Amino acid sequence: MTRRVCFTMQLQRDRIADYLAAHETVWPEMREALSETGWSDYSLFVRESDGLVVGYLVTDDFDRARARMAEQEVNARWQATMAPYFESSEDPDRSMVSLEEYFHLA
Amino acid sequence: MTRRVCFTMQLQRDRIADYLAAHETVWPEMREALSETGWSDYSLFVRESDGLVVGYLVTDDFDRARARMAEQEVNARWQATMAPYFESSEDPDRSMVSLEEYFHLA
Numbered sequence: 001m002t003r004r005v006c007f008t009m010q011l012q013r014d015r016i017a018d019y020l021a022a023h024e025t026v027w028p029e030m031r032e033a034l035s036e037t038g039w040s041d042y043s044l045f046v047r048e049s050d051g052l053v054v055g056y057l058v059t060d061d062f063d064r065a066r067a068r069m070a071e072q073e074v075n076a077r078w079q080a081t082m083a084p085y086f087e088s089s090e091d092p093d094r095s096m097v098s099l100e101e102y103f104h105l106a
Numbered sequence: 107m108t109r110r111v112c113f114t115m116q117l118q119r120d121r122i123a124d125y126l127a128a129h130e131t132v133w134p135e136m137r138e139a140l141s142e143t144g145w146s147d148y149s150l151f152v153r154e155s156d157g158l159v160v161g162y163l164v165t166d167d168f169d170r171a172r173a174r175m176a177e178q179e180v181n182a183r184w185q186a187t188m189a190p191y192f193e194s195s196e197d198p199d200r201s202m203v204s205l206e207e208y209f210h211l212a
Contacts, residue, residue, distance in 0.1 A: 006151040006160055023208050031211055045112040045205035054112055056162050099151035099160055102129050105140055
């Protein structure tokens with residue numbers, strides 16, 4: 001059964017433009033790895049006033065999709081290049097906060 | 107052409123539980139009005155730690171969908187009941203902040 005997933009992350013405010021520029025050329029291997037590990041209809045949005053990042057995707061099992069993506073070598077390389085843009089000094093993947101869906105209209 | 111839309115709103119932190127309880131019974135007329143005015147695959151998510159609300163939907167024209175919904179009598183009644191839960195003292199619909207999509211994977 002597929003479910004809709006939403007999460008947030010927080011950019012450093014003075015790195016928003018650089019972060020967005022980096023996303024103009026997401027590596028094809030990164031896109032392929034996401035598709036292969038179960039990330040579908042995956043969008044990332046930014047609130048430009050403060051660098052809030054919102055992710056939305058559809059997946060069968062988000063814990064499994066995250067775990068499988070975490071095993072990908074390309075993901076480790078990608079997250080290492082992204083880490084400096086985020087508030088958390090950790091791996092950006094580990095700073096995701098999951099939100100609860102309380103309403104849906106098909 | 108359909109597009110994916112994401113927006114945020116902010117609940118008062120001490121009203122999160124009451125707000126979520128109110129969403130267990132969204133009026134059928136409210137759901138119908140949303141569908142009729144072009145709100146599709148519409149989800150609302152909450153970050154329970156601080157009451158951030160994230161909306162996601164697919165629509166042909168978000169400005170038009172918002173404008174059409176704003177004309178619905180049932181929407182005025184619904185938003186009046188929701189207003190006390192939000193930080194802004196205004197109509198919640200007017201406090202929406204639109205986010206920019208910078209990445210998408212089908």
